[in-house]
Amino acid sequence: MxxxxxxxxxxxLRQRGKTVTTVESTTGGLxxxxxxKVDGASAVYYGGSVAYNTRRCKPVLLNDAELxxxxxxxPDTDNSSTLSEGERYxxxxxxxxxxxxxxxxxxxxxxxxVAEGGAAGPTFRPKDLVAGFSAIAIAARDPVxxxxxxxxxxxxxxxxxxxxxxxxxxxSSAARELLGAVTKDTGLDRRVELRTDSEKLDALVDDEQSRxxxxxxxxxxxxxxxxxLSILPKSEAKQFxxxxxxxxxxxxxxxxxxxxxxxxxxxxxxxDPNFMDTRTQNPFLDFTENQVALTATALMNWQRAxxxxxxxxxxxxxxxxxxxxxxxxDSCKTMTxxxxxxxxxxxxxxxxxxxxxxxxxxxxxxxxxxxxxxxVEAGETxxxxxxxxxxxxxxxxxxxxxxxxxxxxxxxxxxxxxxxRARCDSSAPLNLDEExxxxxRWFTREEVRRACKVEGxxxxxxxxxxxxxxxxxxxxxxxxxxxxxRELIEKWLSEE
Numbered sequence: 001m002x003x004x005x006x007x008x009x010x011x012x013l014r015q016r017g018k019t020v021t022t023v024e025s026t027t028g029g030l031x032x033x034x035x036x037k038v039d040g041a042s043a044v045y046y047g048g049s050v051a052y053n054t055r056r057c058k059p060v061l062l063n064d065a066e067l068x069x070x071x072x073x074x075p076d077t078d079n080s081s082t083l084s085e086g087e088r089y090x091x092x093x094x095x096x097x098x099x100x101x102x103x104x105x106x107x108x109x110x111x112x113x114v115a116e117g118g119a120a121g122p123t124f125r126p127k128d129l130v131a132g133f134s135a136i137a138i139a140a141r142d143p144v145x146x147x148x149x150x151x152x153x154x155x156x157x158x159x160x161x162x163x164x165x166x167x168x169x170x171x172s173s174a175a176r177e178l179l180g181a182v183t184k185d186t187g188l189d190r191r192v193e194l195r196t197d198s199e200k201l202d203a204l205v206d207d208e209q210s211r212x213x214x215x216x217x218x219x220x221x222x223x224x225x226x227x228x229l230s231i232l233p234k235s236e237a238k239q240f241x242x243x244x245x246x247x248x249x250x251x252x253x254x255x256x257x258x259x260x261x262x263x264x265x266x267x268x269x270x271x272d273p274n275f276m277d278t279r280t281q282n283p284f285l286d287f288t289e290n291q292v293a294l295t296a297t298a299l300m301n302w303q304r305a306x307x308x309x310x311x312x313x314x315x316x317x318x319x320x321x322x323x324x325x326x327x328x329x330d331s332c333k334t335m336t337x338x339x340x341x342x343x344x345x346x347x348x349x350x351x352x353x354x355x356x357x358x359x360x361x362x363x364x365x366x367x368x369x370x371x372x373x374x375x376v377e378a379g380e381t382x383x384x385x386x387x388x389x390x391x392x393x394x395x396x397x398x399x400x401x402x403x404x405x406x407x408x409x410x411x412x413x414x415x416x417x418x419x420x421r422a423r424c425d426s427s428a429p430l431n432l433d434e435e436x437x438x439x440x441r442w443f444t445r446e447e448v449r450r451a452c453k454v455e456g457x458x459x460x461x462x463x464x465x466x467x468x469x470x471x472x473x474x475x476x477x478x479x480x481x482x483x484x485x486r487e488l489i490e491k492w493l494s495e496e
Contacts, residue, residue: 005175013044022048085126101139121161132158134170190254195321212237251322263296298411345373347488350426359440365464395431398422
């Protein structure tokens with residue numbers, strides 16, 4: 001989880017040309033290691049420190065005597081003498097993280113600094129702590145004034161003392177806070193704990209602060225520009241339903257910042273022109289709306305396919321905020337959850353890395369080429385699926401060093417794309433599966449780089465046709481940014 005969260009962070013920093021450093025105690029280096037696991041992190045990460053015991057860690061805390069003194073002698077600015085020892089400890093960690101975030105950002109010269117401290121468990125000092133907590137602070141440098149200040153702070157409190165689970169929770173929370181500071185966009189907080197609280201969900205549906213995403217099969221309601229989701233208050237959303245809008249027809253998605261968010265399947269006004277194909281439009285959404293659109297589409301697709309029990313055939317009903325389907329037969333009561341079918345997607349390059357193999361399927365517009373992909377079969381490893389799919393579709397045998405890169409949700413209808421790199425002998429003849437592919441070719445960096453300059457949803461035939469009419473010399477088009485196929489292609493381009 002933390003590695004995936006920090007992948008978004010590294011990508012956001014790279015896109016903006018920003019840098020970050022860290023200092024942490026509770027997570028024990030998990031924040032730093034999660035950043036460094038991401039490809040390209042060396043361009044944005046300027047190192048950090050792990051400091052378990054402040055009194056003994058002056059050298060790793062920038063060897064700053066004034067900072068060290070302020071951390072081991074926390075001022076009591078809130079007259080906290082009436083608080084328990086545990087509560088005072090939490091306040092001291094809030095002070096610790098803010099001081100360190102500011103100091104590391106200033107001294108390291110980075111654009112951002114993350115400081116994290118607290119207690120994970122299972123043994124605690126002070127003794128009245130019974131569950132883990134983490135204080136997180138983010139400092140940022142103003143690009144105009146060069147002034148450094150705290151831009152985000154939070155106290156994450158766990159319900160248990162499981163050290164491993166808490167470390168993962170605290171690292172992921174730090175990633176979310178940093179992503180919000182970098183992008184001003186914190187993503188979808190799924191708030192899983194609310195799914196079983198039916199009273200709370202009923203109240204949230206009627207809350208005037210709540211907002212609704214409307215889905216029509218694999219189309220989602222967008223703003224007229226097609227580059228932003230239409231996220232509606234209840235008063236406007238209910239026009240798309242023939243019955244009252246409540247938890248009987250809504251699915252709880254989570255929160256975006258402080259806003260409760262739900263999705264539902266439209267039964268009215270289905271011809272509204274602002275219902276657009278989620279597959280072609282979601283790459284043009286910002287980070288949070290992209291998550292929301294894919295989550296809503298995935299859940300609505302699953303719900304439409306899960307109206308009857310796969311075990312006994314009886315009707316099912318939705319529970320857990322729309323995330324669980326339960327058989328209504330009292331003798332069965334089978335529970336079903338949303339499924340994801342794993343599919344591999346792979347950038348196949350020549351052994352000398354000067355060419356990339358791209359293909360066009362019958363469903364793609366003219367000259368629209370992308371990387372090879374296919375479903376993982378039962379009992380098959382991802383790596384074996386890569387080798388089999390590439391051979392079946394192109395006739396090429398890839399070398400054994402197949403490498404995992406990343407993953408992406410792809411609910412069209414219910415997949416997760418697992419992305420790989422592979423190499424093969426580009427001089428071997430291609431032998432296409434003509435039912436799967438119209439054509440496949442090896443392309444040079446110059447050809448692909450020109451194609452990457454074309455903007456817009458080129459997966460749509462009319463957009464692709466307009467791009468080719470504007471520049472008939474283009475030898476190919478490639479998928480737009482923010483889809484995993486394009487990321488694979490751009491990573492290869494960067495390796496020149």
